[in-house]
Amino acid sequence: MAKRRKSTDSAAVIPFPVSRENDAALIAKLPKAELHLHLEGSMEPEMVVALAARHGVRLTREEVAARYQYKDFLGFIDAFKWVTSFLREPTDYALVMEQLAETLLQQNVVYAEVTLAVGVMQWRKQDAEANFQAVREAGERARAKGLRLRWIFDCVRQFGPEAAKEVARLAARCQEAGVVAFGMGGDELSAPAEKFRRVYDFAASEGLHRVVHAGEIGGPEEVRDAIEILGAERIGHGIGVVRDHRILGLVKERGVTLEVCPTSNLRTGALARQLGRSVAGVEEHPLPRLVRHGVRVTLGTDDPAMFGCTLNGEYALCPKLGLNTRETLQMAECGFQSAFLPSQEKTKLVRQFRASANALGLVYSTS
Secondary structure (H helix, E strand, C coil): CCCCCCCCCCCCCCCCCCCCCCCCCHCCCCCEEEEECCCHCCCCHHHHHHHHHHHHCCHHHHHHHCCCCCHHHHHHHHHHHHHHCCCCHHHHHHHHHHHHHHHHHHCCCCEEEECCCHHHHCCCCCCHHHHHHHHHHHHCCCCHHCCCEEEEEEEEHHHHHHHHHHHHHHHHHHHHHHHEEEEEEECCCCCCCHHHHHHHHHHHHHEEEEEEEEEECCCHHHHHCCCCCHCCEEEEHHHHHHCCCHHHHHHHHHCCEEEEEHHHHHHHHHHHHHHHHCCCCCCHHCHHHHHHCCCEEEECCCHHHHCCHHHHEEEEHHHHHHHCCHHHHHHHHHHHHHHHCHHHHHHHHHHHHHHHHHHCCCCCCCC
């Protein structure tokens, strides 16, 4: 597939007005963007049971639900490895995408960048391009209902740079089919960013945007390296930056967006780890500090079925975290501003978002 030129423009920023507080029910009605979302982590227990049955494995919903309980981040990684073992054919991926699209539409998500674990597909010796084609076709069927989708191909950090390069090569070939970025997930402490410098340089040279999971369980230095060594434009999670004011300042200065997923951070133990404790409550999440420091922040669900969360549910948490409606709306708008789309398209989505908010009595005039 032909290479597509990268767009580095950002949407025009229109100042926010003062708005009412505690309007979670109205915010749920707004059009939204979801930028941190793993397809494989969206499989509800019933879907896992059905996929397993397709491949001759008998499971119960209760068995899957038990697997979706974790003591720590590595426990989650093990569960992710297990659940993806039931994704074996393109039709499996298409079924999951169809269910995810319906879930997004129910939450008024109009734009999503869905991350695909291409590194896992290749590790399992699957035809990743055929899997993607099936996912893309399933996603396209949701376009008529109002959902626009783009794709991020994700490598696995602990698989090393050579495997990552294969993911980047495929992502580059699939840009005309809607792949907008190359990302890296997995255990951020398993290998230093420097090992992946050439892979990310290649991705950039091919016109791909760059995203990195960092500062989830790792410290602020992981975020710094993702930005300075790998050229990350968005950081998955990034909550570790609050431990170093200089790196927090770097994130703000470079205009890097943090894709924050509060429920995920709670369920994997990442939040407790950042706080240096064995347990933590969601009300201790640093999201308000990030927002008030002026960092670009979006809300995401990460692996919604595996964490028992929804995007609307993440927005509903905001008052519990001490965020007011204005701050919550700013994050929702940032989801469109931080999308990997041309500036004109992002500006159109932002204006539609503001018009919807204004119609619900949430926002002032945009003039």
